[in-house]
Amino acid sequence: MLQGAFRSVGAEVTSPWFYTQLGLIMAAAGVAMGLAAALRSRIDVTSVAMGWPTPLRLLVRVLLQSTTTAFFAVITLIMRIVMVTMTWPSRSYLLITAASLAFAWLIIRLATSVIRNEFAVRLLSVSAWTVAALSIIGLLDQTLDALDSVAVVLGGIRVSPLLVIKTTVAMAVALWLASVVSKFLESRINSARDLTPSLQVLLVKMVRLLLIVIAVAVVLSAVGINLSSLAIFSGAVGVGLGFGLQKIVANFVSGIILLADKSVKPGDLITVGDNFGRISAMNTRYISVAAGDGREFLIPNEDLVTQKVTNWTYTDKNTLVKVKFRTNYDADPRAVCKLAVDIAVATPRVTKLKPPTCLITEFADYGMNFALTFWIADPDAGMDNVRSDVMLALWDAFKREGIRVPYPVRDIRVRGPLPVDAVLEQPN
Template identity: 70%
Template structure:
């Protein structure tokens, strides 16, 4: 079909429509359709005010409950419109010639087609996807009802662009998009099912679970694209002309994306980090909450989440507090003055650390004297806890307990002392004054 054929076809359609509009039955049918639409909208508005959506078919099985929701809540106006138009068609069919009510037949078929499409797409949860699929399917059904589907397809197929060995037409693009939507939707269902089965497996580590899920999703997406393109007649070898451009794009603008993707695969394969690990990366510390294709999410515990690129975990220093063992050594440093008995100080410190609720009883604390400093004696107290999460809180509790014990035992914590010597004036020569700061 060339451009002249399209123009002739549009002219024929225009003349046919003009002839139909000259008939009084055209306006009668159009008026009945408008009245049916008004009654349907009014009935729908009245129903929505009275219906309780939360208790609608509450005791029914889930599929029937979803069906009732679509019919009563989402498409009630369509149901009423279809019933009224069909009733008007029956009345006109028996009172006049059948050809004088053809518009009512078309309107009823369009309404029923929309209702069927809404029922079929009710299993899809994505609202945007439901709207797009519904509109496209209804447009195809409408063209088929008015016997214009084949001419419209020929018109869309007549416009083409040839790229290499590939002939692109609007019809081909529409078919490919529709098949891609269907195959990717089925792929998402299959990958979600596989993910649920993998996550329930107790024999697989969290990192292996994430790796398997990602590989399954990527593999299914590749298969879906190949099936969709092959189904519409696109030879995948014809797309080789684009491979050079894609390679250049990756080399110039997608370096970091590809690097992060490969780094994510490496991290999942070598199991150096996994969901649930407590890590420190630069100035960011927290527990890994998710591992994505491009980044990992580290929850800091204060409401913040750090999104760290996978490449940083491969190329930078990472502290994994729970890599092989969750047991963590906590270190507390403190000092006392020289009037204290260091052995008694060590004994009190060990007792306080051992009394901490989270201290591991099987690994007793240890306290050593580390330095004789100018201001006093310095000590280092170490003890083990079973999980590094909340380590600072444990350290704070032990230090508060030490402070209370030292107060009770009369052990003083040293503070800096400054010595001033004033010569002449009101004070005697070489008088020493101690000032604490």
């Protein structure tokens, strides 16, 4: 078969019509590049497609980028028609082949314009065009037979290069479709008002996992792989889970448990160890806790299941804030408590549903200790800032009312005379 193909190619190369067609193809390529450059210099895609839907803008941009291919395909097709009318069709086969290849590339580029991943677009375009080119020149069946002729048997599965290519391409397409459907369903689930945030996250993760499992099962069945023959690989995966992946599985299962029991959910204010902040996202392996100062703590899900977690907004977002202060014994403690309560009531973020309270807690050595407690309904906006506002207002009120804040005074007593070595200079 290969010897016959080589003899056919040799006969065609020695024919003068081969070089005639090759010259016409090169001329068509030059004219197409000139026309495309002139067209692109006169058209601004941004101004023309302004206000159009995103897919249509992408289609127009790809079409403008592929004007060289489009002009080349049209010109070679016209040359083919002219050659057919003037001579035998067999003397213009190279022109129709070049036109077909150009049209195939143009159609593939337009079809892949909806994909935004540049690497995926190139990989899919080159793969599809290669298959189309082999089909156009009539070598697709021979190529498939050659790829399928070399194979090895692994665990009862006949693995050949053709099977690997088919599985890879089908898997990529299936996972891409699963991702598109997952994003659509995720938007619908997140827009449902009757679902809690934790239930939304749980449903999104379960839907995504289910779609991936379905995509993998469909692809393996479509390429002819019996799922029961994968028992040896599932055993290897089990060994891997037992030795090196137990933490990943533990975090995944812990994430499912956290979403199911609703102990924490996005938006909650939590404290885990020394980490304090608001839950901004719950992922498969970890949760993201925003500290409020630009930092985000990535805490493994297993830690939230096995460690002590303080959830400030578990059942109620109202949070108690305590301010401790001290006055001297010259102040009236009842007046101090009333002044502190009035200041807390006047602070904007302090809720009015639960009135503030001020208690005297101790008669200490240097003064009276007080504890002012009040509630806020937005702890995610910060607790230190509202505590600071109240303390500054207390300071201003104490200055205005003449109430002093005591502080320890330390006296140094010197017992007995201090020895001083003095050197007297003798007069000259």
